[in-house]
Amino acid sequence: MDLPASLLSELAETLGNAVLLDPSERLAYAYDNSRRQALPDAVALPTSAEQVVALVKACRAHRVPVVPRGRGTNTTGAAVPVAGGVVVSFERMDRILQVRPGDRCAVVEPGVLNGDLQAALAPHGLFWPPDPTSAAFSTVGGNLACNAGGPRAVKYGASRDNVLALTAVTGTGEVIHCGTETTKGATGYDLQRLLVGSEGTLALIVQASLRLVPAPTARRALRAIYRDVSSAALAVARLMAQPVTPSMLEFMDGQAVRLAREVGGADLPPEAGALLMIEADGDEAILAHDIDALKRAATGEGLLALDDAADEAARQRLWAARKALSPALRTLAPGKINEDVVVPVSRIPELVGGVQELALACALPIVCFGHAGNGNLHVNLMYDPADELQAARASAAMSQVFALAIRLGGTLSGEHGIGMAKRDFMTEAVDPATLMLMRQIKSVFDPDGILNPGKLLPP
Structure with missing residues (x-):
């Protein structure tokens, strides 16, 4: 879409020169680690929550999509602007605002790199448990958006288990404060845990208070x-x-x-x-x-x-x-579909056995590894993307992997999230009444549907 001149003027007034319009600059924000790609109409680089509020309100007034982005390490297409609009990159909101060892709490902006946070916490003898493979270059905001985990999740939990409070901007441009900076709280709904894993479809996280653990x-x-x-x-x-x-x-x-x-x-x-x-x-x-x-x-x-x-x-x-x-x-093939699924630990043999049968049926190598203590395995389907028949077999086989995980009492993802890659399988993983409730929650947070459209919830 072509953005209205009035919207571009509002964005320039709010962000100055921190709005990228040149196609070569926008291209860097067009894809994530899923290899999917769609060019945004503009890229905004806010430095404050106030700027995020202003740009969301401006985009809402013009019904323009807003797509939040960390560093694009997501593997499901959750950061790809498939409907165009404005990508909001949080790379300049990268401050560690507080480290409070006595409270085992750190307050950070969403663009802080997981690895940089860990380095800042080390002198205090503390760490933040989520440790995805991309920790050195993925952001805390991105980790929260997809509920990232990693190997340590078996003992320490994933992102959702290690956040105390969030400040976020809804699709109406309202600032909300969820949770409390205490390790216990029983005051209303648990909204901070709702926002974690919502992939930017409900609100844009602008500040996070994180639960820390002694190293x-x-x-x-x-x-x-x-x-x-x-x-x-x-x-x-x-x-x-x-x-x-x-x-x-x-x-x-x-x-x-x-x-x-x-x-x-x-x-x-x-x-x-x-x-x-x-x-x-x-x-x-x-x-x-x-x-x-x-x-x-x-x-x-x-x-x-x-x-x-x-x-x-x-x-x-x-x-x-x-x-x-x-x-x-x-060495097996030039292309790879890497999706994570999760099943009860006792059913890992059935999952791996079923995947091995699928590998024989589709005549493509499939390799399983991952976080056994959570039943969260990464299924790596190897194929040649240049071969149309292989690509079709690979896509069909991965669909069967998702169906197998659901049959075994598991679900579509343990830590990568849904994004675009698994969106169309949500109707198999979630019953109609629950899916309808998810849509209703989405409409409350984002009544005009501008936040990261096309992700997580099927059309």
């Missing part, structure tokens, strides 16, 4: 290698049933193990059919006890080897297999 003084890792996926899944169930909660519990299927060994050079036996990376953190004095408990739980039918990293160098060597996996995937 552990020590970490130790175990690597458990199993004959097959079923043996590894039974071990996951045992690990999660005993009192010591691992700080990480990562899974790799047989295909992933083979790639890590043959391509990545990881030291793994050829008969390995699945692998668990188990980590514990805490005080050095009790860590040995915790590791012993995790060893006992990991031991059972189908265990081929159990390796213990007694020091940091050994811990890094054990993690080498997992780190070797991502680059090894590219």
Whole structure:
């Protein structure tokens, strides 16, 4: 769409030269890590909540879409301006406003990088638990928008579990304050948790008060290698049933193990059919006890080897297999569809088994790995995007993966969110009455439907 001259004038008055109109500049904000692309009509770079309020009100008056954006690391197309309009990039709202160690709280603007926040908290002996793979260059606002998790979520929770309060701007340009900067609160509806994971469809987060956790003084890792996926899944169930909660519990299927060994050079036996990376953190004095408990739980039918990293160098060597996996995937095919699904832990074998059957049926390699303690697996379907038949088979197979996860009592996403990639499957994952309630909530926050249209909720 062509933006009205009056709107451009209002944006210029509010933001000065922090409005990008040149096509070459707008192109940098046209895509995210999903590889989807759509050119916005303008890009706004606000530096304050007041500017966000003014631009949302201006866009509402002209019925122009507003698409919030962090750093574009999202994999579902949630940051792609498919309806045009104005992308609101929060890259200049990147201040850490407060760190209050006594309250275990940090107050930040949405454009703060997760990695920069962690570095600022380290001298205080604290950290913010969400640790997605993109932590070094993803923003706190983006993490909150899709409820990012990461390996530590098994013990510490995802973004939604680690936010205390939010200040946000609704689709009407109203500023709302949700939650409280205390670890307990029972005053009305839990709106801050509603906004986390809403992908910018309800409101634009302009400030977040985050729940912090004391940094552990020590970490130790175990690597458990199993004959097959079923043996590894039974071990996951045992690990999660005993009192010591691992700080990480990562899974790799047989295909992933083979790639890590043959391509990545990881030291793994050829008969390995699945692998668990188990980590514990805490005080050095009790860590040995915790590791012993995790060893006992990991031991059972189908265990081929159990390796213990007694020091940091050994811990890094054990993690080498997992780190070797991502680059090894590219040897299978030039293209990849990487979607996360989540199922009850007890049903991981059925999920992986079903995915292996799909791989045979579509004649394309599919590799599963991810956060076993939450039942949250990343399904990586490898194909050649230049081959139209492969692309069609890949798309159909991923649809079947979503259907399989739902049949197993799971759902479409554990941490990547819905965006565009999974939007059309929401009718399968959510019953009609609940979906209607979601639409009604959307209409209250954003009555004109200008906030990130085309995402999360199906048409």
